[in-house]
Amino acid sequence: MGILDKLQNIPVPIINLILILTISVPLIYPIGIPILVDPMTRSAYEVIDNLPEGSVVLFDYDTGPSTVVEVGAADKAMVYHMFKKNLKIIFVSSGVNGPMYVETDVPPIAKRLGKQYGVDYVHLGYFAGLEMGITAILNDISSIYPSDVHNTPIEKLELMQAVKNHEQISLTIYSGGLGDQLLSWIRQANTAYGITVVLVPVGVMISYSMPYYPNQVAGIVGSLRGGAEYELLTNRPGEAIAGMDSLSLSFIWIITLIVLGNIGLISSRMSRGSS
Amino acid sequence: MAINWVEIVGVVFGMAILSFVFKPNPVHRLVESLFVGGTAGYLLIKNLDSAYKLSINRVPNDPTLVIPLILSVLIFARLSKEYSWLSNYPIAFLTAIGIGVSVRTIAETDIIKQIRSTALPLIMPSDVLTSFNNIIILVSTVTVISYFLYARKSTKTLRTSNKIGISFMMIAFGGSLANSLLSRVSRTIGLLQSLIIVPSAVYMVPIMIIVIAISAFPEKLGLKKEK
Numbered sequence: 001m002g003i004l005d006k007l008q009n010i011p012v013p014i015i016n017l018i019l020i021l022t023i024s025v026p027l028i029y030p031i032g033i034p035i036l037v038d039p040m041t042r043s044a045y046e047v048i049d050n051l052p053e054g055s056v057v058l059f060d061y062d063t064g065p066s067t068v069v070e071v072g073a074a075d076k077a078m079v080y081h082m083f084k085k086n087l088k089i090i091f092v093s094s095g096v097n098g099p100m101y102v103e104t105d106v107p108p109i110a111k112r113l114g115k116q117y118g119v120d121y122v123h124l125g126y127f128a129g130l131e132m133g134i135t136a137i138l139n140d141i142s143s144i145y146p147s148d149v150h151n152t153p154i155e156k157l158e159l160m161q162a163v164k165n166h167e168q169i170s171l172t173i174y175s176g177g178l179g180d181q182l183l184s185w186i187r188q189a190n191t192a193y194g195i196t197v198v199l200v201p202v203g204v205m206i207s208y209s210m211p212y213y214p215n216q217v218a219g220i221v222g223s224l225r226g227g228a229e230y231e232l233l234t235n236r237p238g239e240a241i242a243g244m245d246s247l248s249l250s251f252i253w254i255i256t257l258i259v260l261g262n263i264g265l266i267s268s269r270m271s272r273g274s275s
Numbered sequence: 276m277a278i279n280w281v282e283i284v285g286v287v288f289g290m291a292i293l294s295f296v297f298k299p300n301p302v303h304r305l306v307e308s309l310f311v312g313g314t315a316g317y318l319l320i321k322n323l324d325s326a327y328k329l330s331i332n333r334v335p336n337d338p339t340l341v342i343p344l345i346l347s348v349l350i351f352a353r354l355s356k357e358y359s360w361l362s363n364y365p366i367a368f369l370t371a372i373g374i375g376v377s378v379r380t381i382a383e384t385d386i387i388k389q390i391r392s393t394a395l396p397l398i399m400p401s402d403v404l405t406s407f408n409n410i411i412i413l414v415s416t417v418t419v420i421s422y423f424l425y426a427r428k429s430t431k432t433l434r435t436s437n438k439i440g441i442s443f444m445m446i447a448f449g450g451s452l453a454n455s456l457l458s459r460v461s462r463t464i465g466l467l468q469s470l471i472i473v474p475s476a477v478y479m480v481p482i483m484i485i486v487i488a489i490s491a492f493p494e495k496l497g498l499k500k501e502k
Binding site: 028132211224 | 293296298317318321322325326328329332333372373376377379380381383384388389391392447450451454455456457458459460461462463464465466467468471
């Protein structure tokens, strides 16, 4: 077997082992590869940055165990940014795992910035029904949420006394990996009521979201890379920036594999053709 | 140093899943099954809780909520061969509402606004790059639509247009694949971050060695019959 054939038949365990090394070594010894901010991430940042103080944001925190490593960093960076801008946030979750992550991620940030539950933010928990659930929330929040996640009736929460339906909501954010849900927010919040929508999709969903940018989706903070860019914009380096060296190096390895595989394929075809 | 059991469980499960990199093994399958079972149970409980809060709990104040409750119970008729036809009613109801809710906006979201997004100024002397991008958007949209509408027509112009359309689709598929890779690699980074960057990494090394040993040599440990 010649070198060209070997290039097309690199054993999978070796490919995986080198991939794990390209990911894990930069986590221990960071390199500091520069990060450029994508216009879609900058646009999401500017939308939030330009909202007047006291504006209400409806945040669908559909983060789960399989998506948290991709969108978790962006979620936290955005929550930090919104609290810094004195925006009011209503957390809901179209996925059952979301409430668990809201309870883990949000209170520490709120506590650090002196934000009060019920006044500056509320957590309403999980809602079923996907697109129908979104429609119901935008029409009348109390129809879906008679109480918050801690079983406090929503009429007793100061923030919810002022927010009844879509008319009081300035921005909706969807964070997660469900394509149907992402589209549902565009359809029901933006098309039906003209509410600005920002998306925090997982990597697979970025190309799915892009046709809607910038006319229907004001900004896209995509996957871990988007999270790192957002952390950079908020000047708050975190886990996403820490992972960017690994991401860059692993992609260099994947690109190398694609190039090597193609060189091997083309060369072996040429040598077969000449013989 | 206090032992953090959550981290230990995380490391054991993380390493077990990563052990698939070497070869499929019983430890990997065990953890995978535990995850699937645990998630299914969690989903069931959370949805029952949601149903309780939204419907069962509110029936005394609003008796009409009995109707959706009955419909939701009928969905479980699928579990019986004899009465599975009953589950068609709630499904039909849900489908009808779903279509009704989405149809009112789908045309505007996916057709009218998408056409508007494609109809962009082509010549912008002050911004050559945007002009180029807008031309690409227009050409790719037209050629891809032409490919799907006129794939069987054999005039020379349409054949050329179809080929260009296919090329644009291939580029789009490549972009999607790259984003999928971004997704997968990001998840691996998150997992390795949780394994490597933890305050109590001291007791994780022996766990990693044990899990790797079990997954690499299951036959010798009696977890799998030798062939």
